[in-house]
Every structure is written in C-alpha cells, then in structure tokens.
Amino acid sequence: MKNRILISEIKTHLGQEITIAGWVDIRRDHGKLIFIDLRDVSGKVQMVALPNHKEASEVCQKLRGEWVIKVQGKVNPRPPKLVNTKEPNGEVEIEILDVTILNEATTPPIDVRDDGREVSEEVRLKYRYQDLRRPRLQKNIINRHKVMLHVRNVFDKEGFREIETPLLSATTPEGSRDFIVPSRIEHGKFFSLPQSPQQYKQLLMTAGFERYFQFARCMRDEDGRGDRQPEFTQMDMEMSFVEQEDVMAINEKVMIGLITALYPNKKIQQIPFPRMSYKDAMEKYGVDKPDIRNDKNDPDLLAFLWVIDWPFFEIDEKGKARDDGGPNWTFTHNPFSAPTPECMVDLMAQKNISSIMTTQYDMVLNGAEIGGGSIRNHTPEALRTVFRIMGYTDERIDKNFGHMLSALGSGTPPHGGMAWGFDRLLTFLENEPNIREVIAFPKTGEGRDLMMGAPSDVMPEQLRELGIKIQN
Numbered sequence: 477m478k479n480r481i482l483i484s485e486i487k488t489h490l491g492q493e494i495t496i497a498g499w500v501d502i503r504r505d506h507g508k509l510i511f512i513d514l515r516d517v518s519g520k521v522q523m524v525a526l527p528n529h530k531e532a533s534e535v536c537q538k539l540r541g542e543w544v545i546k547v548q549g550k551v552n553p554r555p556p557k558l559v560n561t562k563e564p565n566g567e568v569e570i571e572i573l574d575v576t577i578l579n580e581a582t583t584p585p586i587d588v589r590d591d592g593r594e595v596s597e598e599v600r601l602k603y604r605y606q607d608l609r610r611p612r613l614q615k616n617i618i619n620r621h622k623v624m625l626h627v628r629n630v631f632d633k634e635g636f637r638e639i640e641t642p643l644l645s646a647t648t649p650e651g652s653r654d655f656i657v658p659s660r661i662e663h664g665k666f667f668s669l670p671q672s673p674q675q676y677k678q679l680l681m682t683a684g685f686e687r688y689f690q691f692a693r694c695m696r697d698e699d700g701r702g703d704r705q706p707e708f709t710q711m712d713m714e715m716s717f718v719e720q721e722d723v724m725a726i727n728e729k730v731m732i733g734l735i736t737a738l739y740p741n742k743k744i745q746q747i748p749f750p751r752m753s754y755k756d757a758m759e760k761y762g763v764d765k766p767d768i769r770n771d772k773n774d775p776d777l778l779a780f781l782w783v784i785d786w787p788f789f790e791i792d793e794k795g796k797a798r799d800d801g802g803p804n805w806t807f808t809h810n811p812f813s814a815p816t817p818e819c820m821v822d823l824m825a826q827k828n829i830s831s832i833m834t835t836q837y838d839m840v841l842n843g844a845e846i847g848g849g850s851i852r853n854h855t856p857e858a859l860r861t862v863f864r865i866m867g868y869t870d871e872r873i874d875k876n877f878g879h880m881l882s883a884l885g886s887g888t889p890p891h892g893g894m895a896w897g898f899d900r901l902l903t904f905l906e907n908e909p910n911i912r913e914v915i916a917f918p919k920t921g922e923g924r925d926l927m928m929g930a931p932s933d934v935m936p937e938q939l940r941e942l943g944i945k946i947q948n
C-alpha cells in the first residue's frame with residue numbers, strides 16, 4: 477500500500493500527514509467527535525474524526541469493530557491533559573482526513589481486545605483466525621518466531637545444519653501410537669507420520685553431516701492428555717563424535733543464551749543446571765521430573781534440572797507377553813540409546829538387565845520434561861542386542877530395523893543428540909498455562925481442529941481409490 481507506515485512508526489511523524497491501515501479496535505461516538513482506535517500488527521493509536529472533515533466523519537459513523545480501513549491523517553500532539561503515558565502512542569492522536577473502508581466485518585463472536593481467558597476454548601479455537609488477533613496471542617506467536625530465529629542462528633553459528641526429514645515414513649518404535657496414512661498406489665500399505673525424526677537424524681550422522689538440527693513436527697496418536705497435542709514441534713538436534721557431556725553442554729549453553737537474550741526478566745535458578753539421578757528424583761520427590769523451584773510463587777523463576785542415570789529397560793506390565801515366555805523388557809526412553817560405557821558388557825551379554833543404565837538425559841523445567849536425548853548405539857551388534865532383550869526375533873529386527881543396522885555397519889560415527897519440546901518450553905517463557913496458547917492453530921484437548929472441522933468424512937471415491945471400506 478503506497479506510503480503506508482506502521483502504527484509503531486507514527487511518533488516519528490509528529491505534525492505530518494501519514495497513511496496507516498489496520499483494524500478498528502474500538503469506535504466511540506461522542507456526537508460531534510468520533511474516536512476510533514486503530515490496530516495493526518505493530519500497535520494501536522487513537523484517531524479522531526472532526527466535524528470539519530465532513531466526508532471522513534460520515535464514513536466514520538458507519539465503521540464498526542474489526543472493520544479493515546485505510547486512513548490518511550495528521551499526527552497531532554495530544555493536549556497535555558489527555559496524554560496517556562502508559563500507551564506507546566499516548567502522546568499523539570491522529571486527526572482523520574480521509575478514510576477508505578477496505579473490508580467490513582461481521583460482528584465478532586468473541587471480543588479480541590482482552591486476554592480472552594474467560595472465553596470458552598471451543599469458541600476461541602473455532603474462530604482462531606479472530607482469536608489470534610488478541611494482543612496476548614499476537615505476542616506469543618511473534619515471540620515464538622523470535623525464539624526459533626534465535627535458536628536457528630545459534631545452531632548455525634555452532635556449525636549445525638537444518639535438514640528436513642520426511643513426514644511420510646514408516647512406523648517407528650517411539651512408544652506411542654503412530655498416525656497412519658493409506659497408500660493409494662499400494663492398497664493395504666500405509667505410511668506412518670513420524671513420532672520424531674530419530675532414525676533420520678541418526679542416518680544423517682551416518683551420512684557425514686556431523687551436526688544436524690531441525691524444528692521438526694512430530695505426530696503421536698495419543699488420547700488427549702491435558703497438555704498434549706497430536707502434533708507438536710521439537711527442536712531436534714544430533715551431533716557426531718561426542719559423549720554425553722558434550723550434548724548436554726551445548727544444549728544448556730543454547731538454552732541459557734536464549735533466555736538471557738530474549739527473556740531478560742526471567743531468572744534461572746541455578747547455572748550450571750543441577751543434576752539429579754533418576755533414583756534420587758524418585759526417592760526424594762516421588763517423580764522423575766521434580767520441580768526444584770525455591771519459590772513456587774515466582775512466575776519468572778526457571779528451575780532447570782538434568783535428570784540422568786536412567787535404567788535402560790523396564791518390565792512392560794501392560795504389554796503383550798513374549799512368545800518365548802521371557803521377561804517383558806521394554807525401553808524406558810529410546811531403543812536407539814546406548815548404555816553407559818560401563819554397562820556395555822552386560823548389554824552385550826544380555827545380563828543383569830534391570831541394572832543396565834542408559835546414557836539418557838532429560839531436561840526438566842519447573843517440574844515438566846522439556847527435553848531429552850541420549851548417546852546412541854552406533855554399532856549394529858549393540859542395537860540388535862537391545863531389540864533382542866526386548867524379545868524381538870532376528871527376523872523382525874531385520875524387517876523393521878534392517879536399514880538402521882545396515883547404516884550402523886556402514887561407517888557410522890559415535891553420535892548423540894537431544895530434542896526439546898518446543899511448544900512446552902514456550903509456555904514457560906510466555907507464562908501460559910498450556911501449549912495451545914503458543915501454537916497458532918492448535919487442536920482441542922480431544923485432538924480436533926474445530927476451525928477446519930477435522931477429522932472429517934472423506935468422499936466415497938477417495939475411499940474407493942484407497943481401497944478402504946469403513947466398518948462401523
């Protein structure tokens with residue numbers, strides 16, 4: 477739009493004529509004078525239509541909340557009595573010279589000028605494109621971008637490369653249910669949406685990139701649990717020729733740097749981040765992600781904690797009994813993890829399984845797990861043994877993980893990595909109660925997209941093409 481300036485720039489144009497555009501935040505009709513607050517992405521400003529600008533005044537009579545308009549006006553200082561020092565534009569007022577209506581708006585179903593915490597979430601998510609206009613959500617989404625950009629730049633400087641990995645993939649053993657996508661070309665076959673880029677990022681280490689990261693979308697088909705979303709974002713990273721301490725150190729450094737740069741009002745309780753073994757956490761706090769804040773009333777206190785020394789395996793009480801009648805061992809975190817170096821002998825001998833420890837490290841923040849990772853098994857023998865301990869037959873191991881075994885046997889360096897739950901981290905940085913407040917288009921707690929109406933029926937011919945019949 478020709479000559480348009482942002483509302484945040486108005487103050488530098490005192491006494492001048494300007495063009496601005498945006499949404500009518502509120503209109504107050506005082507008879508002869510009409511006041512309109514105009515809002516754009518950068519802020520708000522008060523404007524006034526005076527009776528001597530007859531045409532503009534007439535248009536302003538018609539305006540309603542959320543209409544989109546363009547205004548030509550003069551930036552006047554406010555009379556001293558009317559100055560509002562709390563508002564960024566509280567010292568100026570726009571005298572409206574000309575108004576163009578760019579689009580009208582139906583009466584909004586929700587008020588977008590306040591925090592919206594009282595509005596039902598169903599309505600907010602159905603009209604998310606309006607809900608997102610509220611200043612709190614504009615701030616959250618824009619800050620999300622800033623955090624992403626900061627992290628990207630830091631990892632880039634550290635020699636990491638952002639590499640995209642596929643969304644259509646094969647089923648992975650991450651511990652949750654996969655979302656599956658039917659193949660049209662091969663009826664009866666399915667892709668899986670990744671629960672994380674775990675295998676791909678390890679294969680990138682095989683491929684020699686040495687330092688990878690990605691803001692990766694992960695999909696897990698779990699029943700809605702409070703703060704979970706069926707799709708969420710991880711800041712995922714992996715690096716070669718490292719040990720546990722190296723991966724923990726770089727993640728800690730990036731996290732501290734990000735908070736210092738972008739959230740200077742936050743206080744990190746302890747640097748370097750303290751560490752606690754899984755055993756101590758369970759004994760002292762009864763949970764594997766303790767909240768170690770000294771002062772739980774301070775919303776700006778961030779108590780990071782590394783939880784380390786995890787057992788590699790646990791008995792899967794709910795799992796299907798093994799064919800060979802052996803104990804139902806499953807992994808506690810990640811089947812691709814390596815045991816601690818001193819436990820490698822027991823792993824390979826499949827001995828003392830319950831006391832084998834993994835190189836897993838979880839990053840806990842104020843009682844929530846916000847990240848985790850491990851050093852990986854980088855030899856095919858060790859990875860195969862993990863699956864054998866879990867009762868997988870060699871046939872199944874080769875079928876499901878043949879590509880990983882073959883990659884590990886093709887010259888894979890020692891490597892390890894970590895992923896941060898990016899949405900959850902943002903809830904702490906933005907003081908929000910749940911991840912839906914920091915995601916532009918979240919699903920409901922039950923995993924529905926109320927705005928798009930998903931999941932939804934599909935056309936009968938789409939099912940026919942896929943060779944699928946719905947059974948009720």
Ligand code: ASP
Pocket residue numbers: 671672673674713810848849850893894895
């Ligand atoms: N892939 C793991 C996860 O999603 C993270 C990691 O070990 O790097 O939890």
